[in-house]
Amino acid sequence: MHKFVPDWETARGVIFVETLTTPVTPAAVRQNARRDDGAYVFHHPPKFTWSNVALPPLAWNHYSLYLHVPFCRAICTFCTFERTQYSKSSMDAFFDALLDEVDLREQSDDFTQATLDSIYLGGGTASLLSNEQISQFLGRLRSGFGLHDDIECTLECEPGTKREDDFREVRDAGVNRVSIGVQSFSDQLLPALNRRHTVATSYRTIEAAHNAGFSNIHIDLMYGLPNQTLADWKFSVNEAIRLGIQHVSVYRLIIFQDELLARKLGQGELQPPADAGTIEEMRRYALETLPANGLRQYSLTEFAKPGNECIYVQRNWDGSDYLGFGPAAYSRHAHHLWENTVFHHRYHELTDDHRLPVGKGITMTPHECLARDVAMGLCLLSVDIAHVERQSGASLDEIFGRKIAQLVDDGLLRRTRDRIYLTDEGLLYATYIMKRFTA
Ligand SMILES: C[S@@+](CC[C@H](N)C(=O)[O-])C[C@H]1O[C@@H](n2cnc3c(N)ncnc32)[C@H](O)[C@@H]1O
Ligand code: SF4
Structure with missing residues (x-):
């Protein structure tokens, strides 16, 4: 390994x-x-090379905004994103602190010339926010942060966490793109990942988003999973095409040392992923099949129908400015890079104390x-x-x-x-x- x-x-x-x-x-x-x-x-x-930073007040112009919601219904065996087990009370407490962070950022920086390019509500599992919380957060950004109605606004969803009515409500609140963590359309592969949903749930969630009027639906698919065959992978890619999905992210499974998945593989509890040659065939299959069916590759991992490329992803990688809210969220402003504190208790302490919850950062040469x-x-x-x-x-x-x-x-x-x-x-x-x- x-x-x-x-x-x-x-x-x-x-x-x-x-x-x-x-x-x-x-x-x-x-x-x-x-x-x-x-x-x-x-x-x-x-x-x-990062250290504790004291940032000067910053003037924002064109920028994107990211929200990190640090909770999940279950902890997937492969995932190292900053997240912890969801409970309604911890989500509500986090949401209060988040609104404090938004106020503090508005007071500290200059947003008079600011124009938002895109918003990404991610995590963890952003779709565990209630519809009211999503609406309240976006409403808060409408005053002072340069949010206009027609900008791209993505909600990241774990399958099964939002239904058709919810999708309608969040659409009314300003969300116009959903990103759904399908991972695989083969049911037998999901338990090893500790996913809480079945393939039927993924189909239902995609259909619900579609019925609620979303015409920019993004799904994540993973290859190189334990027990996954080339045929399983081809089926997942072909399902994305058959369902008319507008944007597909294709991730090869990364096995992180010391994570649950590595331990389970080490103890022989799970079948190891396919050999390197088969994994390479999986990658090539996606690289050839998705573009041949109208989903152009526009990044190492992203494929989209023309006009459905994710603006947030592009701004993140092309050196543009972005502002992150929530524990462990990253921000970039010109030569400044920083990360919010990853510790939830510290995030609460700092916002309670009317201080921005910034952790480490660096000013780049x-x-x-x-x-x-x-x-x-x-x-x-x-x-x-x-x-x-x-x-x-x-x-x-x-x-x-x-x-x-x-x-x-x-x-x-x-x-x-x-x-x-x-x-x-x-x-x-x-x-x-x-x-x-x-x-
Ligand atoms: C924040 S999660 C997606 C949203 C939601 N939490 C969910 O899982 O449904 C972002 C995506 O990163 C990918 N990912 C996470 N850990 C990975 C790993 N170790 N290797 C490859 N892809 C990974 C998964 O495809 C996942 O859907
Ligand atoms: S993959 Fe998604 S649901 Fe699973 S632990 Fe990571 S962020 Fe949470």
């Missing part, structure tokens, strides 16, 4: 990126690619900022050179000119006057390529 080193994260948690185990590139790349064998979770600059924006930007398959230079205040050629030329020579990147692109082969070595910029 691999030891996965978490050294990058996004505002909502982690990016699931992977590389091939069977290299086909030049020798130098092959050696390094082997070292990258498997899937990684990234963060840059690395978390050990222009070099660090450029490295982050190029590497994370490549998650979107290509990077706008002028944009990352403007964001970071650094010159791409001065800092990375030689590295890029080498990666172009190796056939992993393609460069035009305005952009750098992952080639088809580069797609297979994304982790290796990103690390060339962040190492």
Whole structure:
């Protein structure tokens, strides 16, 4: 089993990126690619360089907003997101503290020129918020935070936590996109993951969202699961297509050391996932089948019908500003990156004490900022050179000119006057390529 080193994260948690185990590139790349064998979770600059930060008051312009709801009905065996067991009382207490955090942020920063691009209600399980809480939170953002009615607003749902009437209510409150954690359309695979729902529940939740008028439905699917066969995976991908889903995220299972799944596998309680060759076939099947059916790949893990690409995901990876609320939520403002405290009691203590619940952070140098924006930007398959230079205040050629030329020579990147692109082969070595910029 691999030891996965978490050294990058996004505002909502982690990016699931992977590389091939069977290299086909030049020798130098092959050696390094082997070292990258498997899937990684990234963060840059690395978390050990972060420290307690005192942020200056910030002026927000175009930005996205993320809410981290840190509760789940059950704890999935594979998941390392910041979350704890749901109870109504802890959710209600959290929601009160959250409204305090929103007030504190409004008082501390300047939102007079702010325009929100997108909102993502995630977690944990954001769909455990009551409809009233969702409506109240979005209503609160309408005054002072630059929220306009037509912006993308996603609610992340665990199957079975919202019904058709609920979807109608949250739609009236301003939610216009739902992201449903289906994971698999094969019932026999879900118990090993400790999912609380069946496949029938996933179908019902998708149908309920559709009947309530949602025309931008996103589902998460995972491959490389214990006991999953290539046929199971093909069935899941084909079901997403048959159901007319507008946006599919395709994640290869990452097994984190010390998590429940790793322990169960270690003790022989579960069948290990398929061999690397089969997992690679699974990945290729999604990469070929989804685009052939109108779901274009626009990131390493995301596929969408034209016009249904998630704005929040794109803003998160293209170096734009985003503001996170809730425990463990990440924020980015120009060169500042920070994380809210991950400890629930501390989150309550700080908000009770009228202090923003900020934990650790870092102010990036222009070099660090450029490295982050190029590497994370490549998650979107290509990077706008002028944009990352403007964001970071650094010159791409001065800092990375030689590295890029080498990666172009190796056939992993393609460069035009305005952009750098992952080639088809580069797609297979994304982790290796990103690390060339962040190492
Ligand atoms: C915050 S969760 C989704 C929403 C909701 N909590 C649910 O599970 O239905 C985000 C997604 O990350 C993916 N994910 C979480 N942990 C993962 C892991 N270890 N490997 C691969 N994908 C993972 C799952 O597909 C999951 O649906
Ligand atoms: S419900 Fe979602 S966030 Fe919660 S433990 Fe499972 S995968 Fe993680």
